[in-house]
Amino acid sequence: MSEASDEQRVVDLVEQLLADHPPKGSAPKDFLGAQFDAGLAWVHFTEGHGGLGLSPKLQRTINERLAAERAPVAMARNPIGHGMGAPTIVTHGSDAQKARYLRPLFTGEEVWCQMFSEPGAGSDVASLATTAVLDGDEWTVNGQKVWTTLAHLARWGMLIARTDPDAPKHRGMTYFVVDMHSPGVEVRPLRQMTGEAEFNEVFFTDARIPDVERLGEVGDGWHVALTTLMNERVSIGGGIPPREGGVIREALDVWRGLPEPTADQVAERAVQKDELTRLWIDAEVLRLTNIRASQMRSVGTPGPEGSVGKSLAADHNKKVLDFTVSLMGAEGMLYTSYEMVRPEATMSWDCPQKAFLRMRANSIEGGTTEVMKNILGERVLGLPGDVRTDKGVPWREVPRN
Numbered sequence: 001m002s003e004a005s006d007e008q009r010v011v012d013l014v015e016q017l018l019a020d021h022p023p024k025g026s027a028p029k030d031f032l033g034a035q036f037d038a039g040l041a042w043v044h045f046t047e048g049h050g051g052l053g054l055s056p057k058l059q060r061t062i063n064e065r066l067a068a069e070r071a072p073v074a075m076a077r078n079p080i081g082h083g084m085g086a087p088t089i090v091t092h093g094s095d096a097q098k099a100r101y102l103r104p105l106f107t108g109e110e111v112w113c114q115m116f117s118e119p120g121a122g123s124d125v126a127s128l129a130t131t132a133v134l135d136g137d138e139w140t141v142n143g144q145k146v147w148t149t150l151a152h153l154a155r156w157g158m159l160i161a162r163t164d165p166d167a168p169k170h171r172g173m174t175y176f177v178v179d180m181h182s183p184g185v186e187v188r189p190l191r192q193m194t195g196e197a198e199f200n201e202v203f204f205t206d207a208r209i210p211d212v213e214r215l216g217e218v219g220d221g222w223h224v225a226l227t228t229l230m231n232e233r234v235s236i237g238g239g240i241p242p243r244e245g246g247v248i249r250e251a252l253d254v255w256r257g258l259p260e261p262t263a264d265q266v267a268e269r270a271v272q273k274d275e276l277t278r279l280w281i282d283a284e285v286l287r288l289t290n291i292r293a294s295q296m297r298s299v300g301t302p303g304p305e306g307s308v309g310k311s312l313a314a315d316h317n318k319k320v321l322d323f324t325v326s327l328m329g330a331e332g333m334l335y336t337s338y339e340m341v342r343p344e345a346t347m348s349w350d351c352p353q354k355a356f357l358r359m360r361a362n363s364i365e366g367g368t369t370e371v372m373k374n375i376l377g378e379r380v381l382g383l384p385g386d387v388r389t390d391k392g393v394p395w396r397e398v399p400r401n
């Protein structure tokens, strides 16, 4: 079929969805369930798995029309499941796993978390030490994960664990789906500088995972993890807000609310306007770059463009919010509450001051900016690789802290 007729088909299906399930009168999970069943969840996934096997470009058409009707947004309810879990399951999962997990993940009935980082393994996540040992048709897991976003809400977790300590680090890992409610899985809150605890520590003590919950082959966990990681970068840095949406809106709102400058403020205001204009242009360039990247992307693992977008977005968000709180003067230092809460969403903010604090983490979460630059240098610019002293060395023999 031609691109135009695919688009018409999608447009018709969206209108049918809206007619049958008006967003105002429908429970979010029912609306999202109907969206999934219509193949409008991830339009590039295959039929029966929330898609129609069409070009990913068409997802934007769907999302924009649904946003105009204020329909519920799956990503907001389950960001890690939606942005990272689903592409990993669809690429590496069995048919039974796709049938079991994708729909409740999309509706937000089952929240997902990602358990990669450990106290001794962050940027170098392949050095991780949590172990999984096969015992009959189950694996026994022991170890600790850290910075696990939304683990306190999660029904399922994506886990990579060491299954062969004698293999070099990238080859001795296996990837699993973990039932976060199973015995031996303990979740404890970790507080961040906004006062909230979006993330957690997760401890595994003889937790059991059925072998059917493995994603990919034994020892091939790194390959599966790359699908998650590359999608994570897109998920964090690849957002496509409407023009003047996202963090630049915070700056514009504050700017538009400023009182007329006094005579001695006029020169300073002109400089600030110049700065705001530059930031506005950067926001628009980033938005257009992300639109282009999303149109080039197909199902599965995005390329290094996700890392480029992620590091640019991290830097941009910080600059915009630095500027915004400085525009606010002394009010920029005020903050409503540091009470510890375990939120239901990630990266949410209700005031520029909170956004300022939260976005500091953008250059760490999902891989640091330095690591993104390494990927950019090696995979885009073709520069020599980072120094790797443990290449080919069995994991067991690599010194660790």
Ligand SMILES: Cc1cc2nc3c(=O)[nH]c(=O)nc-3n(C[C@H](O)[C@H](O)[C@H](O)COP(=O)(O)OP(=O)(O)OC[C@H]3O[C@@H](n4cnc5c(N)ncnc54)[C@H](O)[C@@H]3O)c2cc1C
Binding pocket: 113, 114, 115, 116, 117, 118, 121, 122, 123, 124, 146, 147, 148, 149, 150, 199, 361, 364, 365, 366, 367, 368, 369, 370, 371, 374, 386
């Ligand atoms: C808000 C937030 C949410 C998170 N959520 C999750 C989650 O849900 N699941 C999960 O598994 N993890 C999560 N993380 C963890 C995140 O992925 C790690 O923090 C990140 O990968 C960095 O690891 P690290 O903190 O151990 O820092 P380290 O790896 O110890 O890095 C320390 C410093 O060294 C630099 N560095 C390290 N290696 C290199 C290198 N090769 N070249 C140049 N510089 C280098 C880093 O850039 C950094 O500045 C989250 C983190 C944050 C902040």
